[in-house]
Amino acid sequence: MDRGLAYGDGVFRTMAVSNGKPEFWLKHMAKLTADCAALGIPAPDAAALADDARQLLQGESQAVLKIIVTRGLGGRGYKPPDPATPTRIVMRAHWPAYRPEMATEGVAVRLCDTRLGLQPRLAGVKHLNRLEQVLARDEWSDPAIAEGLMRDSDGRVIEGVMSNVFMVKDGEVMTPDLTRCGVAGVMRGLIAESARVVDLTLSELRGADELFLTNSLIGLWPVRQLDGQAYAVGPVTQRWAASLAKLRATSRDEFPA
């Protein structure tokens, strides 16, 4: 009966756990709170979530921590209950088997046919309505392809199925505007502060000097190939990869002891 299942009425976070601690805990909590606010869901108590996480992560070194917050039970049909009593779910999963060379040598990606519909009211939010990503990810099964790039219904390049995308041109770092659709990840936030946020056509993307992808688990993957077109793992990409790696390590201290 939970509205999370009935309507996808909720949000989630996926966090890397290393050395037994979630990375970027405070940033993830801030994003969770902001995403809850976007849906009008009262955000759960961060201290309670930290307790849940600590309990789940006992004796773990490297893992994935996932938090789901739904609007909970009730309401009349689509009408949200007021006040809502949110459901919080905290889960631990195995660390995915990413090969180390994906981060160093880069990955091959493809362009997806499935488009992202425009929905400014949900843009940027990591909510539970993810069928567009499911359809896009189902377009290929070749394990040599690590990720797919998605465009919106007007043709702008927006993001990867499970990652944010960055391009470098003449030394400048650019990343797509996510005010119409897309998911604004924590890793993206770290780089976007010093990047130009743009509308990006496919031909602009193809003309990039460097391309890379980010999310909380992979950190940064250079793109070495997009549908057959090759890209170098360039200096800007390498600098950001090194910066993110350092930031990830430091960020473990954010987790409340």
Added chain:
Amino acid sequence: MDRGLAYGDGVFRTMAVSNGKPEFWLKHMAKLTADCAALGIPAPDAAALADDARQLLQGESQAVLKIIVTRGLGGRGYKPPDPATPTRIVMRAHWPAYRPEMATEGVAVRLCDTRLGLQPRLAGVKHLNRLEQVLARDEWSDPAIAEGLMRDSDGRVIEGVMSNVFMVKDGEVMTPDLTRCGVAGVMRGLIAESARVVDLTLSELRGADELFLTNSLIGLWPVRQLDGQAYAVGPVTQRWAASLAKLRATSRDEFPA
């Protein structure tokens, strides 16, 4: 861990139960099968669903029957498991307290600000990604407003938050095209066979002689007011209301004994 919660990776049906039997069982099963196919989910066995329903409806006269089918567990992130082992959930709920005059005298509706994103791959499908409806329904709490009308991101009138919409102009029945977005309900299907499927602007809608809404629970509600503009409960609306009422009664015989 179910993908229905994680991604809204599934579909659902909402059926009226009268005289202890679900209405339009075969049409709902056909739509469920088609919607599952649209997502690549193996459709559950209709005989098993009928068994579930019979069990839940013992001793019930008027109720709501809801069926959720998700892709079940598994997969790697967004990538669907292959083969999938779907989850089926069959639920009974109380009949909603709709006042009888809503069907005879009509209802007041409003125009929603929340737009429907364009997503041809999911258009028509009653899937579990329903945040647009949740946001739209949350726009008003005045109980005198029974429904809200939604436009797509390009401004075309598509549907009600929980219903399909029809307009009558010079005796002709028209209903919006649902190939870009929207949910094609079973009631809509009954009328759409003899209606013209069109792209509908808001000003065309405002110029209608008659307006009405349909879904499996309400059957047909005439619209007597749209944001202050009054409409008559006209002859075409009344004819369709009478036809649907008869069809609903007959359709109970479709349910396997």
